[in-house]
Amino acid sequence: MKNIRIINAADYVGEKVKIGAWVANKRSSGKIAFLSLRDGSAFFQAVIVKSKVSEELFDLATSLNQETAIWVTGEISEDARSKFGYEIQVEAIEVVGESDDYPITPKDHGTDFLMDHRHLWLRSSKQHAIMLIRNEIIRATHEFYQREGFIQMDSPILVGNAGENTTDLFHTEYFDEDAYLAQTGQLYGEAGAMALGKIYTFGPTFRAEKSKTRRHLIEFWMIEPEMAFVEHDESLDIQERYVAHLVQSVLDNCDYALDVLDRDKEQLKKYTQLPYPRISYDEAIEILQDNDFDVEWGVDFGSPEETFLAEQYETPIFITNYPKAIKAFYMKQHPEREDVVICADMIAPEGYGEIIGGSQREDDYEKLLKGIENFGLGTEEYEWYLDLRRYGSVPHSGFGLGLERTVTWLAGTEHIREAIPFPRLLNRIYP
Ligand code: ATP
Ligand code: MG
Ligand code: MG
Ligand code: MG
Secondary structure, three states: OEEOOHHHHHHHEOOEEEEEEEEEEEEEOOOEEEEEEEOOOOEEEEEEEHHHOOHHHHHHHHHOOOOOEEEEEEEEEEOOOOOOOEEEEEEEEEEEEOOOOOOOOHHHOOHHHHHHOHHHHOOOHHHHHHHHHHHHHHHHHHHHHHHOOOEEOOOOOEEOOOOOOOOOOOEEEEOOEEEEEOOOOHHHHHHHHHHHOEEEEEEEEEOOOOOOOOOOOOEEEEEEEEEEOOOHHHHHHHHHHHHHHHHHHHHHHOHHHHHHOOOOHHHHHHOOOOOOOEEEHHHHHHHHHHOOOOOOOOOOOOHHHHHHHHHOOOOOEEEEOOEHHHOOOOEOEOOOOOOEEOEEEEEEOOOOEEEEEEEEEOOOHHHHHHHHHHOOOOOHHHHHHHHHHHOOOOOEEEEEEEHHHHHHHHHOOOOHHHHOOOOOEOOEOOO
8 A cells, every 4th residue: 555645646546545644624414524634735635434434433533633643544536526636535544643722723813823823824725835836936947047058056145245225234243244134146146147157046135124015025035047148138038938937837837726726827827928018117107197196207116006007918017227226236327328227127917016126237347336336335345246347247137036926926815925934024033
């Protein structure tokens, strides 16, 4: 007899198998009992018919507390009534780990309670499904970049200078020196691109965001490709092919999770259609002003503006060439316009907001030096970064995709706190 995982049940119809699982739920009519079992791969139903088993087994099955760990033995059969399609006809149960009164049932509890019990909340079918989608996005990311010839490169997490800006920095001590938690791996990614051609970093990043939104975490993971000899238009091509690959991979490999989450698959399919529309920041301002938004040229967009702009199309969109003053110091100035930089944000549909920020990088030594000074950053700390423009500087571009933003969007869930196992939020560092 084989030990199997629930997700593979289809391959064992008619066979007797053994499964290690936890009891997620139970109900009984007196004549027949149903246990909802989960083993980490999926949830499905175990059936115990009183007339077919010993009294002892039936009593045991109906007395199990939620989250009791068991070995269950029985035959796999088809179950047309459930979404999953299979169940197990129980012949034996062996208790492995007892469970006390289980404290949470997601439907009955508010967010704070669930967040306090995140270590247990992760066991629910919805949270489980979101984690399966997160895993697929990570897998498909490596698949995409490795296939495209990118080299994965790890950037440091403890850093000596600001990568993005000086306001959202986490400060710490590094023996006798000041240090910060990385806001981005990008500057190191650029050094990597000059050494290795095309690289991607994939690591945790930290921003002391003081605002509470549904889209911001304090600690989040970013995928940051950086490419030498690549102008920005080519970078946009890669970005949209990458995101379409993520969507297609989730459709191909997360059927079960998408069903649990009631995610509309037809809707997701639309997001594999390329190219994604590209509108300039100037055009975006016009569209917004024509629709009674109170925006002036020069402002950054918030969630209402991004949502409205994306709603005009069926897929994610790019907004290109933002004002220089609201973007980071390393972005390349537009050759014909002093006031804008060569950059783009990718905005996800359905109100999910910015998922990618990217740009061509300033490759001119003098302009970059001026940029660093204008942003009020100390040039000494950036000496190493300026070296990249002293020794064989080339046009290069890159971007950062937020993992949790993408998980939230593809899973179709409300809040980014559910897209990471243990979210770090403004007022929460426990558990
Ligand atoms: P936003 O405008 O939403 O604050 P940003 O422009 O500050 O984002 P970037 O510096 O461009 O963000 O970072 C690249 C990507 O990282 C973003 O497009 C987004 O997907 C993700 N990201 C940025 N900040 C956060 C955060 N606090 N929590 C989760 N993801 C984030
Ligand atoms: Mg931000
Ligand atoms: Mg932004
Ligand atoms: Mg951005």
